[in-house]
Amino acid sequence: MFLLKKFLMKEELRGVMAERVNTVEGELNARGLRFGVVASKFNDFIVNRLVGAAIDTLIKKGADVGDIEVVRVPGAFEIPLALKKLASSKRYDALIALGCVIRGDTPHFEFVAGEAARGVSEVSLTHEIPVSFGILTVDVMQQGIERAGTKADNYVFDGEEYKKPRDKGVDAAVSAIEMATLLRQLEH
Secondary structure (H helix, E strand, O other): OHHHHHHHHHHHHHHHHHHHOOOOOOOOOOOOOOEEEEEEOOOHHHHHHHHHHHHHHHHHOOOOHHHEEEEEEOOHHHHHHHHHHHHHHOOOOEEEEEEEEEOOOOOHHHHHHHHHHHHHHHHHHHHOOOEEEEEEEEOOHHHHHHHOOOOOOOOEEOOOOEEOOOOHHHHHHHHHHHHHHHHHHHHO
16 A cells, blocks of 8 residues: 555656656658658568558658658668768758568578668767668568558457557658657757
């Protein structure tokens, strides 16, 4: 009982303190923002769906078609270099990395996935630009298909109703928009 009372007192205090704390968050408004999308061609039947979903999301959230540029690279390993070039140009408010690496029987998966993730992070931190990570790393092709929203009956029960899970291309676009608008607020 004492622990519960102590916990509730802390929660009430957090609520009071939260009212006094200035919170800055990104917004889901892509109007006036420019986006670079770097997508791998390898596993294109999955990646093309990610690209389509990302572009659709950017446009639905207010981006102009002319403010979105897609760059295709051979595979996920090459994504960071293309991102670096786009970031260096200073023409974009946010970048989106899209690809799909499927585990095989050799350690190749770990090298490609690990270096792609490291490179994407490095570009973002070095150039101080949001780079959204939409590179799927999956054990089998079916997981990639499901995470790219390509399976028609891909519904999950959330406790109340069945919902179609969001495509990871959508998630990457949403993250890019939110981070771009957040950084604009932090710069002012």
